[in-house]
Amino acid sequence: MAEPDLEVLAELAVSRQFSRQAAIFWERKEAQGFYLLVTGLVKLVKSSPDGKEYIIRLVQPGETFGEAVVFAESPYPATAIALEDCQTLFFPGKAFLQYLAASPALARNMLATLSRLLYHLTKQLEDVSLKEVSARLARYLLERCTETHGRVAPGLAFELPTTKTHLAAYLGTISETLSRTLARFKSLGAIEVEKGKITINDPQLLQNMAQGSKS
C-alpha cells in the first residue's frame, strides 16, 4: 500500500490503541471498517463453543485485517485479539468505499491484497485437510526462515512470533502435539530448538517432510 493516495487515506484513518488481550472486533459483529496494524501483534481466530480456537492468521505490523467485510457488507468472519499492546489505524468502511471509487490504483491494490489472502487460505486449507501435523510444521518453519532471511540454509535461525501454544492453534493442532513434533524434528537433526528460537539444520529433510501426506 505505498500509494500517492496515502495523504487522502491518512485523513480517513482513525488511530486506535488496544492493550494486550483486548478484542479488536468480534466474530459476527457488524463490520464498520478495517484496520491497519502499526505496531504489535494480532491474532484472527475462530473459536468453537467448547473453548478451542483456531488461528486463521497472525497479523504482523504493516498488514491490514478485516478488509474483506467492507466489500461484502457481511459481519466479521472471525474475532481479532491483540496479543501485545497494539497501535492500529482504523479505516471507516463507508468513507473508504467512497474514496475507493475515485482511485482505480487503490482498488487494484485492494484486489491484490485480497487475492494474496485467498491464496494463503487456500494453501492452509490444503495443509489442514490433507497433510499431517509434521508436514504443516515443516512447511511453516521453512516459510518463516525464508521470510526472515530470504532463503533457507543450514545454520539460519529465526524467532517464533509468539508462544508455542498460539503456533499450535495456527497449525491446527494443540501445544502438546506441537511440542512432541518439535522434539522429534530435533532428534532427527533437522533443527535446533532453544527458547523460542529455531535453527535450521537440515533444509532438505524439512522439505521432504513438508511434502509428506497423510499416512
Add this chain to the structure above:
Amino acid sequence: MAEPDLEVLAELAVSRQFSRQAAIFWERKEAQGFYLLVTGLVKLVKSSPDGKEYIIRLVQPGETFGEAVVFAESPYPATAIALEDCQTLFFPGKAFLQYLAASPALARNMLATLSRLLYHLTKQLEDVSLKEVSARLARYLLERCTETHGRVAPGLAFELPTTKTHLAAYLGTISETLSRTLARFKSLGAIEVEKGKITINDPQLLQNMAQGSKS
C-alpha cells in the same frame, strides 16, 4: 455481475468448451485470466502427491473461478477440472485489468466477489480444523437445503450436486467415512437418503450436530 459493463465485458470474453474430465487449468500454471462458468460443473482441487485430493470449491453455473490470480499475478493456486461438459467464458487477465481501471463499479463488484470467497474459505477452514466430519456434513446438508428452498423444514428434499466421492473430498474426508456418517444420520432419523437425493427429517437434530466440536 449484473452490470452496465456487460457489453464491454462481452467483447473481452472468449468462449471455451471443455468436456467431462478435462482440466481447465493446472495448479502452479501461470495464470492468463479467469473463467465464468456458463453451463456444467467444475471442481477446484488441490491434490497431494499420493493421489488424494481436496476439493476447495464446486463451481456452479453463473460463478466465476480463477479470479484471484489475475490481481495477484501469481500462478493458479489449484487445479480446475470439468466434472461435466462445460461451457465457459474466458476473460484474459490483461485486457480485463485495463477495463477494470475504468470502471469503479466493476472493481467494487470484484472486491465483493473475492470477499465472499474469503468468507467462505474461512468458514471451511474453521470446519475442517475444529469440527468433526459429522458436524461438517450436517452443516453442508442444512446449507444445501436453504440454497434450494430458501429455508429448512422437515420433508424438504434436494439433490446432491455430484457423486458422494466428490462430496467427501469437498468435506475433507473420504467416501467410506461419508457413507457411514450418512447411514448414521439416517438411523438417527435425521434424514432420508435415496439415490443422490436427501430429505431432511429433523432439522433441529442436524443443527445440534453442526454445532458439535471435536470430542
Add this chain to the structure above:
DNA sequence: CGGCCTGTTGATGCGACTCAATTCAGGTGG
C-alpha cells in the same frame, strides 16, 4: 514465597483413514 502461565512428557482412547471384499448401477459390445 506462592501463584500463574508455558512447555514438556507419559498413558489412554477415539475418530477417521486404510485395506479389502462385495454389491449395485450404468454403459458397451457381441
Add this chain to the structure above:
DNA sequence: CCACCTGAATTGAGTCGCATCAACAGGCCG
C-alpha cells in the same frame, strides 16, 4: 437381450495419528 466391465457405494476389520487427561518442571511476577 445378456454378458461384461468399469466406477460408485457400502460394509467390516485393523491401524494410526492425534486429541485428551494428567502430572510435573521452569520462568515470571506480584
